[in-house]
Amino acid sequence: MATVLSVSGSPSPTSRTARLLRDLDTRLTAQGHEVIPLDVRTLPPEALLHADFGHPAIVEAGALFAQADGVVVATPVYKAAYSGLLKSLLDLLPQYALKDKTVLPLATGGTTAHVLAIDYALRPVLASMGPAHITPGWFVLDKHIDVRQDGGIIVEPGTREALDQVVDQFSAALSERRPLRAAA
Secondary structure, three states: OOEEEEEEOOOOOOOHHHHHHHHHHHHHHHOOOEEEEEEHHHOOHHHHHOOOOOOHHHHHHHHHHHHOOEEEEEEEEEOOEEOHHHHHHHHHOOOOOOOOOEEEEEEEEOOHHHOOHHHHHHHHHHHOOOOOEEOOOEEEEHHHEEEOOOOOEEEOHHHHHHHHHHHHHHHHHHHHHHHHHHHO
16 A cells, blocks of 8 residues: 655644544554654754754655655644644755645644635645645544543544545545556
């Protein structure tokens, strides 16, 4: 199957965004994909803030994007846009870092007022990076993600059903595109 880079743009190690993304990674793995997690918050802050394109961690992150067939990008929404942390990484990647990739944008936030952040903030920057296909994204309200004592999550049933459908569409798109990439 495909290699998926799963990118969390959340600055918090205990965020609902990161937990939701890792939960979705499990579904993609169960579908036969190799999932590589990348938490942007673990990259050196000085490299991100000083735009150090040559920093080994930034070069390694770029290599992860290059080897992936698909990329899931998840971010909390702040001030009607994706996180500044995610923006810092995207700015350091090559212009066409998503060339020939299938991309799934996801976002979480505290209010439905932020639902358009995927289409009006995140999708345009992802599209500018040359992906072959951006699948329909999904916005999840924070209140629909409950964190359990053990650190796992419970997603509200209607939201879970919608997320599963979005992830399955992404997985199907990867499977359709994978033979094309292998032949190239």
